[in-house]
Amino acid sequence: MLLSPEGASRSLAAVFTPIKSRGLVDEVCGRIEQAVETGLLTSGQRLPNETELAAALGVSAVTAREALSQLRASGIIRTARGRSGGSFIADDVLPSRERALAQLHELSRLQIRDLALHYQAIAAACAGVAARRSDAADVATLRSFIPAADDDPPSWRLALSEFLLEVAAIARSARLARELIRLQADLGTFTLLPCADSGYRARTRVILEDVAAAIECHRPGAAETEVKALISATTDWLLAEQAKRYWPDDFDPPH
Amino acid sequence: MSEATSAAGPSAASAEPAPVATAAEQAAVELDATIAGIEQRLAAWAAETGAALAAMSGKVTGTAVDKLIRPVVEELVQLPGGYAAGAGFIANAGLLGPERSYIAWWQGPDLEPVDALANFSPNSISRYVKAEWFRIPVETGRAHVTGPYVDFLCTDEYVLTFTHPVFARPDGPVAGIVGVDVTVQRLERWAMPALRRVGPRAVLANADGRAVVSAASDIDAGDLAAPDEPCRHYPVGRTFTVWSDAVAR
Incomplete structure (x- = not known):
């Protein structure tokens, strides 16, 4: 229950392309990227060899080898030769601001808006049911995901996605939960960007408290409204940031 | 089975007028038998696993744990009309290493390994200590049922997870837990x-x-x-x- 989205992917290449099942190789890569993002595997750590990896994930050795080579190409792992050789998690592997910005700038305003609408629809459905079904233990768990104002941006990003997953867990709908996990994977790393802004963090903390309170007091309408506001806070920030790429070079932005 | 007049087992033969089980009572007995059956199978598995771990000479390894657990999981998940969507063992810290857990858990008829990547993490225990299905049997030393809940770790389904602590020594620390996932569906x-x-x-x-x-x-x-x-x-x-x-x- 406390885990982050399965298959969370850094790649935005697949967003808004027709849905096809990801190949096994992509699936293996996704698992490893997710393990890195959630801190299960850390920089410098040695990865199992392809035989061990294949056995652990129940895939063929060929698939494991291809996945390792794909991870190497995308800079997630590095390979050292020789006696102390093997595959290691790369040093600069955690989502960086530069990479997140690059991802954001690949998207149009329309894509961000549409993704947000879908995310709001699913999250609000979860919140409404969660407000009907919550008990005291659920609400205590939910509140444990509200991050402290001074937590670092990667922790904030993870906490926000886990908070929403917990709302889905309280709703007790496997379908909605799976849809939410898929949407979070589609969102990619650019949700890291607003988490570096203390104003955004302060606004978001208030909304998170309001969501938890509405779910605690069994107010489905309020829970839906607050969850939508939570996603709008992120979207509005991202749209404002994304709009900057259209500013002329000599433009002095209003403050 | 559903006859309202059927007698309530052996007591029907005693001198006292036998209490007649209603259809409702009999149905409740059937439900109890099935759930209690799952719990008893799990308790027996926990005892067997504890004895086998105690008998392992030297250091307990992941390979040895897999070899011990997998045949039972295979039997449970492949049982025709069976209840198990997945099953396995999770080591408590200390069995294989100080901060280390070890997960030997499989799901589905094809025995897909669950969360096995965590076995390569040196701090894998952090992944399970907060989860109700692990924490409660380890803390209380007693069997526990978690859920129904949406299981993000294994099945992504709405499930009940039955877990039971495993002791390698009767007075020793909890060596780990064995568990079975049963989908609500x-x-x-x-x-x-x-x-x-x-x-x-x-x-x-x-x-x-x-x-x-x-x-x-x-x-x-x-x-x-x-x-x-x-x-x-x-x-x-x-x-x-x-x-x-x-x-x-």
Whole structure:
């Protein structure tokens, strides 16, 4: 229950392309990227060899080898030769601001808006049911995901996605939960960007408290409204940031 | 089976006028037998696993744990008409290494390994210590049922997870847990006919009063429910109850 989205992917290449099942190789890569993002595997750590990896994930050795080579190409792992050789998690592997910005700038305003609408629809459905079904233990768990104002941006990003997953867990709908996990994977790393802004963090903390309170007091309408506001806070920030790429070079932005 | 007049087992032969089990009582006994059956199988597995771990000479390895656990999981998940969607063992810190856990868990008829990547992490225990299905049997030394809940770690389904602590020595620390995942969907299929015989508003509820399977159309699995007095209460397994008449909370 406390885990982050399965298959969370850094790649935005697949967003808004027709849905096809990801190949096994992509699936293996996704698992490893997710393990890195959630801190299960850390920089410098040695990865199992392809035989061990294949056995652990129940895939063929060929698939494991291809996945390792794909991870190497995308800079997630590095390979050292020789006696102390093997595959290691790369040093600069955690989502960086530069990479997140690059991802954001690949998207149009329309894509961000549409993704947000879908995310709001699913999250609000979860919140409404969660407000009907919550008990005291659920609400205590939910509140444990509200991050402290001074937590670092990667922790904030993870906490926000886990908070929403917990709302889905309280709703007790496997379908909605799976849809939410898929949407979070589609969102990619650019949700890291607003988490570096203390104003955004302060606004978001208030909304998170309001969501938890509405779910605690069994107010489905309020829970839906607050969850939508939570996603709008992120979207509005991202749209404002994304709009900057259209500013002329000599433009002095209003403050 | 559903004859209302059927006698209640051996006591029917005694001198006292035998209490006649109603169809509802008999249905509740059937439900209890199935859930208690899962719990007893798990307790026996925990005892076997503890004895086998105690008998391992030298350091316990992941390979040895896999070899010990996998045949039982295979038997459980491949049982025709069986209840297990997945099953396995998770080591407590200390068995294989100080901060290390070890997960030997498989799901589905093809025995897909679950979360096995975590076995390569030096701090893998952090992944399980907070989870109810691990924490409670380890802390209390007693069996536990978690859920129904959406299981993000394994099945992504709405499940019950039955877990039981494993002791390698009777007075020793908890070496790990064995567990079985049972999907609510599968449970509904076999529990619903019996539940309907208990009553049109009968509900199988967990210890928190949450509906697991419900005959009443306005109460769904996952909803909080309450007995609607006068209501007959039938214990089912260690922690569940069947209410003959329930209302949504």
